Amino acid sequence: MSASSAGPILELRDVSLSFKGVKALNALSFAVARGEICALIGPNGAGKSSLLNIINGVYRADEGEVVFDGAPFRRIRPLEAARRGIGRTFQHNALFKRLSVIDNVLAGLTRHSRTTLVEHAFGLPRDLAESRALRARAEDIIEHLELTPHRGTVVSTLPYGVQKRVDLARALVGRPSLLLLDEPMAGMNQDEKRQMSRFVTEANAVLGATVVLIEHDIGVVMDLSHHVVVLDYGRKVGDGTPRQVRNDPDVIAAYLGTVH
Numbered sequence: 001m002s003a004s005s006a007g008p009i010l011e012l013r014d015v016s017l018s019f020k021g022v023k024a025l026n027a028l029s030f031a032v033a034r035g036e037i038c039a040l041i042g043p044n045g046a047g048k049s050s051l052l053n054i055i056n057g058v059y060r061a062d063e064g065e066v067v068f069d070g071a072p073f074r075r076i077r078p079l080e081a082a083r084r085g086i087g088r089t090f091q092h093n094a095l096f097k098r099l100s101v102i103d104n105v106l107a108g109l110t111r112h113s114r115t116t117l118v119e120h121a122f123g124l125p126r127d128l129a130e131s132r133a134l135r136a137r138a139e140d141i142i143e144h145l146e147l148t149p150h151r152g153t154v155v156s157t158l159p160y161g162v163q164k165r166v167d168l169a170r171a172l173v174g175r176p177s178l179l180l181l182d183e184p185m186a187g188m189n190q191d192e193k194r195q196m197s198r199f200v201t202e203a204n205a206v207l208g209a210t211v212v213l214i215e216h217d218i219g220v221v222m223d224l225s226h227h228v229v230v231l232d233y234g235r236k237v238g239d240g241t242p243r244q245v246r247n248d249p250d251v252i253a254a255y256l257g258t259v260h
């Protein structure tokens, strides 16, 4: 075991971020253990998406640092974060809506390929063997996420729940060690949520990704996660197992209301 693999995969140390005087994150500290599913919960505007944006380099922390795999940073470029093994989905998925499922999943492999997106679009792979290997990887993940019937379908024509799964496939195809999911179940019915929960569990247990996810459905959070961090106005108001957090009076007061 290397030195970095002994500690938590992710640590936030006193991270603060403001937008024109509004403190989105206020001296936030917590750690995510390797191999866990960690849920970030809290009311709208609590700072959850901003935090994911700092971890994968979309935003830069004003203060504090992020330690990923033992290496601290305050700012990292999104491509560099992806290269180091941080995968990401977005609240409103950022898929290429006019492209097929397979092409969207292949786009998630750009960081692994010496072939550029333009070369890929024109069918000009630099290295045929590389291209075949990456395509096989994309086909595997499509099968794994039960997207095979949709593999050639243009994304914009798919139901929203299936699009969210394509977004997950695109994030997973790069084999991230840390997978950041921003409301992967937003807008889904109970059946779709159950299905997505199964895929997130498999990404964690079978594919080995540590998961940090933002989710508003407390039932889903309690069933799915090993660890829950609660944010309110950019501050941490709870941190523990789902059961600990559920029974924490501060969390109940700030967010959960009366728990039966």
Ligand SMILES: Nc1ncnc2c1ncn2[C@@H]1O[C@H](COP(=O)(O)OP(=O)(O)OP(=O)(O)O)[C@@H](O)[C@H]1O
Pocket (backbone or CB within 6 Å): 019, 022, 023, 024, 042, 043, 044, 045, 046, 047, 048, 049, 050, 051
């Ligand atoms: N790019 C931005 N420019 C200005 N203010 C921002 C920006 N991003 C976030 N904020 C502000 O930072 C605060 C935290 O927002 P953030 O989106 O991180 O919260 P959240 O917990 O993810 O909310 P939600 O559950 O509604 O997605 C809010 O006050 C928000 O208005």
